[in-house]
Amino acid sequence: MIQFQDVTKTFGSRTAVNRASFNIDRPQMVGIIGRSGAGKSTLLRMINRLTPATSGQILFEGRDILSLRGGMMRRWQRDCAMVFQQFNLVPRLDVVTNVMLGRLNGHGTLKSLFNVFSADDVNSALAALDRLGIAQEATKRAEELSGGQQQRVAIARALMQDPHMILADEPIASLDPMNAKIVMDSLRQIHERDNKIVLCNLHTLDTARSYCDRVIGMRDGFIVFDGKPDELTTEAAREIYGADESFNEAATSTAIDTGQSGFKESAGAMAPAAAAV
Ligand SMILES: Nc1ncnc2c1ncn2[C@@H]1O[C@H](COP(=O)(O)OP(=O)(O)OP(=O)(O)O)[C@@H](O)[C@H]1O
DSSP: OEEEEEEEEEETTEEEEEEEEEEEOSOOEEEEEOSTTSSHHHHHHHHTTSSOOSEEEEEETTEEGGGOOHHHHHHHHHHEEEEETTOOOOTTSBHHHHHHGGGGGGSOHHHHHTTOOOHHHHHHHHHHHHHTTOGGGTTSBGGGSOHHHHHHHHHHHHHHTOOSEEEEESTTTTSOHHHHHHHHHHHHHHHHHHTOEEEEEOSOHHHHHHHOSEEEEEETTEEEEEEOGGGOOHHHHHHHHTOOTTOOGGGGOOOOOTTOTTHHHHHTTOOOOTTOO
16 A cells, blocks of 8 residues: 655754655554654655655555645645644634535635535534534534544544545644543544554554554654564663663553543544554
8 A cells, every 4th residue: 555665854964764664555553653853753744745755755556655746746635634733723713614624625726715615515524523422512613622622623624535544643642641542542443444544653652552553663763663562562662762771661651541431421423442452
């Protein structure tokens, strides 16, 4: 499906990603872990062309992604929806309109310019919100929602793009453990139910182990680990984080507590992920 071949990104004299090569040959949920500055965001942003790669190739089903231009590039950006740490919603717009913005790329220029949405767009947005368990918030302004709810709106917006894959850049870094769990369950469920690739930058080892089929570890721009969650031993983690014997995994833990009351209610229609803790 997706192939990275010697992909490098430099910012001046700084090499953020250094000759990264890996393949994802079936829909997987892949966690990317590493210290701050390891190159995780840059890796994701090169996939959907928010950051131009300096060299190398990224292929999706054999198609050269880095050479796409104009409409083809916009189409690709719609195919790989981004979810950001800070949600990137329009705070004063209502929730359902925020979700419908996911469709803008698919509309003609005039329609996009005037935010013209069809009844079908509204229904799809409401269905996406319902899937994320927050349809009841549809008419509120985005800024009135909690962080966890806002992130679910952002995921609903991503679903509106009907993407091939979801690229989530530290989607739970701003959330408390209960909301982090709801958001990770949502991403896992999208992967399982819709059979989509989910690539997710994470700061926490336990989350990567619990939710991902595969973990890629980055250190100083290099991929230094690529394996199954159960291969991510404390020793492997030390190598990724560049830590010595005193390395304590708890320092990279969000300690998501699955026993929190209220989860089921706030998760709405979402089924807990099979791989969840
Ligand atoms: N636009 C930019 N201009 C200059 N340097 C950049 C830019 N974006 C990233 N970098 C540098 O590239 C390196 C990798 O950054 P990146 O954001 O990809 O790391 P990260 O692993 O995602 O970190 P974090 O977990 O803190 O988000 C860092 O040294 C960073 O300072």
